[in-house]
Amino acid sequence: MTPEIKRVGAFEGLPAFPATSRVKAVPTGPLARILFRGSPAAAASVSAVFGAPLSTVPMRAGEAGGRAALWLGPDEWLLIGRDGEGEAILAAIAGAVAEPHSAVDVGHRNTGLVLSGARAVDVLNAGCPLDLHPSAFPIGMCTRTLLGKAEIVLWRQAADRFHIEGWRSFAPYLLGFLAEAAREYA
Amino acid sequence: MSQTFRRPEGGRIKRNKPVAFRFDGRALTGYEGDTLASALLANGVHLVGRSFKYHRPRGILTAGAEEPNALVTVSRDAARSTPNLRATQVEIYEGMTAESQNRWPSLAFDASAVNDLLSPIFVSGFYYKTFMWPAKFWTSVYEPRIRAAAGLGKAPELPDPDRYQSRFAHCDVLVIGAGPAGLAAALAAMESGARVILCDEQAEMGGSLLSDPDVTIEGQSGRQWSTDVIMALALSDRVTCLTRTTAFGYFADNFVALAERITDHMATPPASSPRERLWQVRAKQVVIATGALERPLVFPENDRPGILFADAARTYLNRYGVMAGRKTVVATACDSAYLAALDLHRAGVEVPAILDIRREGGALTAAARAAGIRVETGATVTGTRGRLRVASVEFGHVQADGSVRHDAVLPCDSLLMSGGWTPTLHMFSQSRGKLRYEEVTGRYLPGRSAEHERSAGACNGTMALGAVLDEGYAAGENAARAAGLATRGTKTFAVAGATTPDGQVLGALPHDRNPGRVKAFVDFQHDVTAKDIKLAVREGFRSIEHVKRYTTTGMATDQGKTSNMNALAIAAGALDKPIPAVGLTTFRMPYTPTTFGIFANTSRGDLFDPVRRTSTHDWAAAAGAEFENVGMWKRAWYFPRQGESMHAAVDRECRTVRAAVGIFDASTLGKIEVVGPDAAEFMHRIYVNPFLKLEVGRCRYGIMCRDDGFVYDDGVVGRIAADRFHVTTTTGGAPRVLSHMEDYLQTEWTDLKVWLTSTTEQWAVIAVQGPKAREAIAPLIEGIDLSKAAMPHMSVRMGTILGVPCRLFRMSFTGELGFEINVPAAYGKAIWEAVHARVVALGGCPYGTEAMHVLRAEKGYIIVGQDTDGTVTPDEAGVGWAVGKSKPDFVGKRGLARADLLKPGRTQLVGLATVDPKVVLEEGAQITPDADPAPRTHAIGHVTSAYHSAVLGRSIALAMVERGRSRLGETLHVPMPGGAIAVTVVDPVFYDKEGGRLDP
Amino acid sequence: MLLITCPICGPRPEIEFRNMGEAHIARPTPEGTSDDDMAAFLYLRSNPKGLIAERWRHVHGCARFFNAVRHTVTDKFVTVYEVGAPKPDLAALAADLAADLAAREAGR
Structure with a gap:
């Protein structure tokens, strides 16, 4: 690839998030992302080659070897891998999944950030209408939902760490919304 | 004066933390833990406001959220000023500035208090009865003056700086x-x-x-x-x-x-x-x-400052260490007022008498007498005196026949009342x-x-x-x-020393005065008296909801918390009906007035709505582009050069595209990847066009209808593989088209093996249009033969541009040779810059959405949502050729065959050429056959698009006109305020009718 | 804000959903459908005061379409079910609601 062809991330040039000891938001940087759609049988075939298992239990993420498969719907999973793995993942799926399916590269459509800290739940609940208590939204749970006026995919990676995915053009809104909610914890 | 009504000890205020504040400019002190009301009372201030209608002096009546009188404005600065706060709920802080409301020039002397003397004319329905004529005076004269006179606090005019x-x-x-x-x-x-x-x-x-x-x-x-x-x-x-x-x-x-x-x-x-x-x-x-909530007693002149609820006085004493007065008469129908009297008495306040409306008194009557307090049972207040504060109480005893015999005058500086609890x-x-x-x-x-x-x-x-x-x-x-x-399980609490507040009275109390003359207030904030409610009933109002609106009782900012039950009882009495037969008015939210700020919340400024920007946005901004909002998107509208007007910039951009080449950001177009073995069958059904035979690598302009047969969206579709289509939609239509497609897949054609993925934001789309388009991109593209033979109009190829994978479409929305380069979004800016450099080197320029609109209108290409409005069929929009007539079914097929849609006389897309080429029509303008149609003449169509065309040197317009295609050559008229504009009906394709420029 | 039970995701807030109109209105085939039947399919809805079977979509969740029976006066959801399942007996559900209400009145 020609060296001068620069990739511009969705969070580049945005005001810095007021990171504090109680909450911080860090963009994930580029990741490989494949939106996989198909039957549970097709998903099982993907699990075998992708590494991380595609859950058939609603709203659960499977994670292994630096890859994750987030259940989004009964026929829809968001597969996340390291930057640069997209082509290889697509090729692996094409080679291994005999069942009818759809696999589409959304690595540039989506953009991600990790919100963490003791106040992460409070900051999220400024705009996310879901119950984020561990009893209702345990570690490993993921779902599409809303943050303010933007749709997100929310995935709880740890008690106080969430991976948030949104569409690229919503990045300034998402970061701005979270920063506004986090102001009082600065 | 410093807190002369504060007891030396007691209460929950922090006596070691004095707080200085100002009320109506007066410097006062209280303690941390005080409300504004308790601090004012500690300083002997009862007069805190003027009533809404009569501007009568009013004092602190309660100790809580139900307060109707003590409304104040608290200001930190010009922007941070909150009107209509209840002093009973406002906590004081060091340096607080509070102002009373609804008085001019001052609280003690209020010029509008003359309204009180004029009160015989201010009866219920006064406004409705008086300000009826002339009707136009209501908004221009009456309402502004009434609002000015009967004002609540003033809202700040500056933006709210708080978060x-x-x-x-x-x-x-x-x-x-x-x-x-x-x-x-x-x-x-x-x-x-x-x-x-x-x-x-x-x-x-x-x-x-x-x-x-x-x-x-x-x-x-x-x-x-x-x-x-x-x-x-x-x-x-x-x-x-x-x-x-x-x-x-x-x-x-x-x-x-x-x-x-x-x-x-x-x-x-x-x-x-x-x-x-x-x-x-x-x-x-x-x-x-x-x-x-405690209720007031409705007796004559029950509204003077110094008259307050009994339990409020007890709260001020025990919680704030404040005495409401030094000589306090108590009037009650409820035992709880005895507790206030006993506590005050114990605290050294003189209690001249407890007047208990109940003939037998109550549970604490004996205890009060034992404590040395005079208790009169079967007694009621018949009036009060005092200008800015109550100075004496008249009382009498209720006789067996219900009349009242006046007994005595009790001098006092405060009067407590309790009608029981609601x-x-x-x-x-x-x-x-x-x-x-x-x-x-x-x-x-x-x-x-x-x-x-x-x-x-x-x-x-x-x-x-x-x-x-x-x-x-x-x-x-x-x-x-x-x-x-x-x-x-449950639990029982051991409690001692509590008195149950039994006893109550509803409605107006009897008295010995002229009923036409006295004011016994029910709704303190809106100045509604017992006789107002009776008058409303006499005038024929039966429903409590109507009585409420006619008298305005319960309609003030306190929503009638202290007044509704008394008003209901009085109305029920006047109607001679039991209370439940009259009914209660609705309890509406909010419980207490709530700031606009909390509702607007963070939805303001940058966070009002997500603002979506494409990957070239910063480049365009730096290039001086003006932007327009399209949905949530910001799109580059035009790129003015130094000193260039919008008109000049758009003309230049259009000419450059036609003469050389232009570069345009089309990234906001919706994109959907349709994948699966049944993808072609699905496309065949969801679009009006045939799709089964579209070859891989070819594109088709697709029209999508709803089942009603009306155009829903359009866009170019490329077949990437046998089982994969790259669909584009309009910018605004992307979400609804995806939902529409999912709907049919999930609920109608559940057998189809096909899945949808939104890729709108996956791709940055760079359109390069103009005779030099191929020349512009050729040096940058690898792996694709761009020649006319290898890559014809309406085809799609996969390759790389500067090493970045791309989907290259050969298509045109300008009528010129054109390409659209799709690259992963994060590369959008870099690729744009590289292509832009090539375009400029060939004498080209970037163009914005305005030039794009002009260029497509010159070619008669419709924009769904601008030239169509949800009631237009493909044929009427001029794209009937797209409909696959031999398909057994597609969304809209049966709808299009309905007799109503086949009737003659429906509108059709045409071009309009103004007789004067300099005149640009107004979009949305109506079209009539006559230049000067009579009023209520039926319009036969409307203008949907209108621009100045630089290339043609004249104005152009598209319009939907009844039987438009049969009118070619006819002269019609567009009546406007300055006179009708004559237009000739023409073919909607204004430029390059043969289409030779598309495929040179 | 209503709490709506998505058949897949469970109870979720109303703002994640879109109402998609009345359910069980079958799309006619192009052949053999009269203009009146087509107009009814396109434009006529029952708009009852009481129970209605509706289409909903958990658009900001699993994105699935599903059906639900809702009471148009109280806004209470009586049941939700998947696309393709038969239409519940609304009269029977209404009778159950009435009986439940009567039982609560009696028990008070």
């Missing part, structure tokens, strides 16, 4: 109110392990226990018991305790809105802190423990629970529930403290159990 936040919260049990019932409920819920939210509108939890020195609970003082319970709740990580937090709205499915006031009580709020937080609580179960039903009623009327006690109480809630304590009609605590605990236990938790 507001919101929080979605969930719990097993929400307890509304932290008085004894609420505390007991929260305690029970906590002990079950439930997630609990407990909120209270006051600065301190405890409710009535805070102002009751006499009671003991479980062997401790009531105050100590509540302190211990609050501590236990606060220490539990499963309980969220919210003070200064008003539950103001109860919505469906136990969704309750709370307003938390975070900084209003602080002298210097931290800059990082929001002023208020909106809590949107979803509770599995709710315990309503909102208590009860359960606070707002939350229950807002939850759509059904009220029931309890005949014996004359109260409305919670009846059948509509939500998962229960009421406990005084709001449920339970007044004895022991029963309140037991009921509260049981409610908390019941709620936790209903939420699925194991509980320990």
